[in-house]
Structure formats: C-alpha cells, structure tokens
Amino acid sequence: MLRLEDIHVHRGRTHVLKGLTLAVGRGEIVALIGANGAGKTTTLRTVSGLIRPTSGAVVYQPEPGGPQVDLSRLAPEKIVAAGISHCPEGRQVFSSLSVRENLLVGGYLRRDKEGISRDLERSFELFPILRERGHQAAGSLSGGEQMMLAIARALMNRPKLLILDEPSLGLAPLIVARIFALIAELNAAGTTVFLVEQNAVMALGLAHRAYVLELGAIVLSGTGRELAENPEVRRAYLGSAA
Template structure:
C-alpha cells in the first residue's frame, strides 16, 4: 500500500532522515518507534506532503506521491493526526469535524460521518458546540482523530497519539486505534510509547538518528533485547 524508498531529508546542515526504507501493507498497523529526534515526525511530514523528500521516493498504491501538496495527499486517501493534536481551538467540535471533510462533496455523507465520529466518541457528541480549545487533552486527541477520519482515509498517519495523556487515557486511545484498524483503515503509527505501539502493531521499525536500526514483526521487536533495553525499560 505504502512504500518508502531511500528517503533523505535535512534541515539545513542537520540530517534528519538518512536513506530510510520501509513499507506498510493494506490492513496493517505499522509502528515507527524511536527516541526524540530520531526522525519519526519528519517521516510523517514527508508522507503527508508537509515536507518533500530531498532524495528517494514515497509510493502509495504504486503512484509516487513525494511531490504532492498536502491537500492532494488527502484526496489520494491519506490523512494525518498531527503531533500535539493541533485542533482549531477557536472553532467548535462540530466545526473542526467539518473542516476535516473539506474534500468531500456530499453533505449527506459528511453528516453521516459526523454521526459516526459521535458514535465512536460520545464525549465529543456531548461537546459538539463547545470550543475545541476548552476541551481536555484526551478530548482534543479524540477530536484530532475524528477530524482525520472525516476525509474517509484508507491510510491514517498518527503522530504521537498518546503524548501528554494520563495512563488510563492512553489505554483508551490505543483501544480506539485498534478499533479503527479493525474497521478497515490501515495505520502508520509514530509513537514514543513503544510498549503500547508494539501491543497493537503487526510490524515495527526502530528509527535511530534518521536511519532504520531494526525491523520485524511487532512480536520480534518486543522480544528483541536491544529494543527491550532502549525502549521498554527492561
């Protein structure tokens, strides 16, 4: 479904990505794990069109998307849940969801998707007319996920969905991630919480200073001594 080949990206003299390659098969959850500054968010920014690779290719269903602007990437079927949630704080919950559906033409289908989000996130339904900036961190994360789902993506990119959340909410967010995947959406998950990421993923890649250091099934990564020591606190 998604194939990243020899991806390079630098911020000035700082090399953020140094020739990484990985793939995401349809129906999977694939986790990218690694420390701060490893290049995880830069990878997602390149896939989503926010940044463009300086070398290498990004192919989605066989088509190179590495030069597409973000709105064209969304139209192709890829949506991003950004790091830090990035909800539109001065807009209501409902308005945020409507913004997520900007590429869709049918009002009836948009309304149906809004109701689907409210069925999945009942707390958002209760707060549909509340300003997004007044929501709790967990509710904002749910809104960011709901907004990304409004474009009906085939591939959902998630950047640190558990960041800054209480442990109980982290469990809830990962249950939602699993549920979204079970309902047919492929997920590329960037996450510092390696334990939770590996618990829901099928495959995983470990990024270290802009390069893939390890890769394999999520089970293999969870049992790998180097991964245990560096990321699982063992």
C-alpha cells in the same frame, strides 16, 4: 500500500533522514519507534507532503492492484484527497473553531453533504462527548477529549491510511488504553494505520510490524512481538534490563 524508498531529508544544514526505507502493507498497523530527534515526525510529515524529501520516493497505491503514485511530488491537499489522514503530534485541534467545525474541516475536501452528515453522526457515536461539546470551542476540551476530536477529525476524510503521531502524548493511561483500543477497532474495520510512538510498550503490543529508527535510518524491523522481545530494543526503548 505505502513504500518509502531511500528517503533523504535535509532541514537547513542538518541531514535528518538518511536513506530511510520502510513499507506499510494494506490492512496493517505499523509502528515506528525511536528516540527523540531520530526523525520519526519528519518521516510522517514527509509522507503527508509537509516536507519535501531531497531524494527518494514515497510510493502509494490507494487501491489494491491499482495505479501507484509518488507522493513526494504532491501537495499535502492532494495527498489528503488520495485517502491519507495525518493526525499530527500534540493533537493540534483548531482551538478557536467549534468541535463541530473541527470535524467539518476534517472532511474539507468532501463535497457529499449526506455522507458528511452521516460521518459526523458516526463520530458522535464513537465519542459521545463530542456531541455534547459540539458548539464549544475545541480549545476548551481536555487533553483526552482533544485527542478524540483529533482522531475523529482525521476519520472525517474517510482515510484508507491513517497516520498517527504520538497518540499517547500527555494523556492519562486510562485514556491511552481507550485510544489504542479504538485504533485496533478502526484497523479491524479496514483502515491501515501507520503510527509513531514514544510509548514503545503499547506501540509494539498493538502493531503488527514495527521499525526502529535511529539517527535518520531504520536499524531494526520485525513483527511487534519480535521487537518487543529483542534485547537491544528492550534495553533502549522498553526501559528494562535485558
């Protein structure tokens, strides 16, 4: 569904991504793990068009068997329109907008009024707290609530591919567990998920497949379980002696 082919990204004089190649299959949950500064967020921002790669292609095929597009030449709004929602690191809800407006902004490109109100309703069912807080400024929500809002907002675009950047960042374990259960649910309902996580234990437990990113290139890949059992990964990312 999504293939990154030999991506190079430069920021100023730094060479951030050095020939990164990976693939996300339709219906999968794929995790990208790695240390701080390895280039995980840069990878995601390259997919959603916020960063233009110096070279390489981001090949995306929205429909099975359908035409392929190279996202690296598209503006972010075109990429959103092609069915990719990116839930950025640190949640980034629009804190001065109301909860409801945040959700509406999530469905910004949609013009079907009925569909929008149906999906608004669905978000409220998914997270009843958002209905309760509907007219409050999003900035007044707690961290966990903001994460729910950020996910619900991303879903308002009815994504085929959902990109999540550090969904567990700064959240209490109980809430993290809920968020991860939700990701699994969304995936079971047909959404492909590509996520970046610091919390490698949870990420590898959830993902079908995963990649390990080091210094801008993929150094290891495999199923979530394979990587979770790999001694090097265990030593470096799972915080346990091999």
